[in-house]
Amino acid sequence: FFLFFFKVLQGAAIAGLGVLLNASRPSLPRVGARGSPRAPGAALPLPSRRYMGAVGSSRVMCDNVPGLVSRQRQLCRRHPEAMLSIGRGVAAWTAECQHQFRRHRWDCNALERGQRLLGSRESAFVHAISSAGVVFAITRACSQGELKSCSCDPKKKGSAKDSKGHFDWGGCSDNIDYGIKFARAFVDAKERKGKDARALMNLHNNRAGRKVGVHPVECKCHGVSGSCTLRTCWLAMADFRKTGDYLWKKYNGAIQVVMNQDGTGFTVANKKFKKPTKNDLVYFESSPDYCIRDRDVGSLGTAGRVCNQTSRGMDSCEVMCCGRGYDTSRVSRMTKCECKFHWCCAVRCQDCLEVVDIHTCKAPKSAGWTSRT
Numbered sequence: 001f002f003l004f005f006f007k008v009l010q011g012a013a014i015a016g017l018g019v020l021l022n023a024s025r026p027s028l029p030r031v032g033a034r035g036s037p038r039a040p041g042a043a044l045p046l047p048s049r050r051y052m053g054a055v056g057s058s059r060v061m062c063d064n065v066p067g068l069v070s071r072q073r074q075l076c077r078r079h080p081e082a083m084l085s086i087g088r089g090v091a092a093w094t095a096e097c098q099h100q101f102r103r104h105r106w107d108c109n110a111l112e113r114g115q116r117l118l119g120s121r122e123s124a125f126v127h128a129i130s131s132a133g134v135v136f137a138i139t140r141a142c143s144q145g146e147l148k149s150c151s152c153d154p155k156k157k158g159s160a161k162d163s164k165g166h167f168d169w170g171g172c173s174d175n176i177d178y179g180i181k182f183a184r185a186f187v188d189a190k191e192r193k194g195k196d197a198r199a200l201m202n203l204h205n206n207r208a209g210r211k212v213g214v215h216p217v218e219c220k221c222h223g224v225s226g227s228c229t230l231r232t233c234w235l236a237m238a239d240f241r242k243t244g245d246y247l248w249k250k251y252n253g254a255i256q257v258v259m260n261q262d263g264t265g266f267t268v269a270n271k272k273f274k275k276p277t278k279n280d281l282v283y284f285e286s287s288p289d290y291c292i293r294d295r296d297v298g299s300l301g302t303a304g305r306v307c308n309q310t311s312r313g314m315d316s317c318e319v320m321c322c323g324r325g326y327d328t329s330r331v332s333r334m335t336k337c338e339c340k341f342h343w344c345c346a347v348r349c350q351d352c353l354e355v356v357d358i359h360t361c362k363a364p365k366s367a368g369w370t371s372r373t
């Protein structure tokens with residue numbers, strides 16, 4: 001599924017729809033970044049006509065995206081703008097995956113290279129974060145007025161109460177329910193085809209990913225000199241980093257499962273461990289060590305990866321390089337230094353030359369290994 005969206009982007013380009021991506025408002029907030037401040041009562045930005053009009057060729061685009069199952073193709077034709085929102089979200093959740101795995105041998109880069117994964121913990125994480133990413137992308141697009149089929153949450157109207165007292169719903173509340181519904185229909189469509197262990201695992205992790213999300217209520221105070229006697233509040237999605245951090249914890253606590261006798265579900269593999277809940281990530285297969293390059297298991301190997309000589313963790317040169325040793329090169333680079341604050345209001349820095357040692361893992365000696373770069 002994850003791979004599919006790299007294809008969507010390609011697909012859009014192939015179909016000559018690259019112009020669609022340009023026709024959107026110039027400063028479209030990244031998925032994961034805070035949206036433009038939505039002052040209570042502020043009008044929704046209207047989707048540009050050009051953008052909506054250009055989507056007429058959705059049939060061409062949807063038919064050209066490889067790897068869609070028919071239900072997904074239908075959704076693509078019905079909601080071509082949603083596909084573009086998701087396409088833009090891919091970069092954000094790929095970056096988040098890479099951030100979370102930056103100190104690990106498996107660093108989430110294999111995905112961009114079109115590699116497959118075993119039914120491993122890493123696969124569980126990828127499914128959950130892509131699924132969360134679709135919820136995020138669609139919900140954000142609803143709030144930005146980019147989709148015909150949704151807008152701000154219509155249920156967040158009137159007054160309500162929280163620990164600080166009464167408030168009025170106002171502005172634009174993120175329509176997370178819609179995002180979840182869309183993600184379920186679209187992302188899960190692929191798995192409904194198969195009823196094997198892998199499909200069950202993917203569905204479970206997709207669902208766990210959709211359910212994440214810290215959704216704080218943000219408020220603005222009104223009243224005499226900000227006395228906050230009146231409050232207007234709206235529901236906002238938290239930064240995508242929070243989702244990444246949460247799923248990272250779930251990845252570390254992921255539970256290995258085995259298929260039931262009757263093949264309708266799974267149970268925990270080791271009875272000593274707790275049963276997975278709906279919020280836990282589950283996996284069937286143990287991860288490979290990811291030391292050497294092996295396409296079949298989604299491993300790029302760690303040759304050429306930068307390691308940390310003083311660390312004792314996963315990014316240490318011993319662990320990262322799998323005992324093969326590392327090369328050290330001295331590089332000099334310019335950095336900003338001796339920055340001074342000048343009244344008012346500028347910061348001026350010097351350019352300093354910094355010399356650092358970079359350690360990179362050696363390649364295994366075996367034949368048939370091809371360089372990563």
Ligand SMILES: *[C@@H]1O[C@H](CO)[C@@H](O)[C@H](O)[C@H]1NC(C)=O
Binds near residue numbers: 018019
């Ligand atoms: C999109 O915009 C960029 C910069 O404004 C431009 O270089 C590029 O050619 C545009 N692409 C299309 C398909 O219009």
Ligand SMILES: *[C@@H]1O[C@H](CO)[C@@H](O)[C@H](O)[C@H]1NC(C)=O
Binds near residue numbers: 308310311
């Ligand atoms: C290397 O690891 C040490 C110890 O964990 C840490 O303090 C340091 O910032 C790391 N260096 C880099 C370049 O990440």
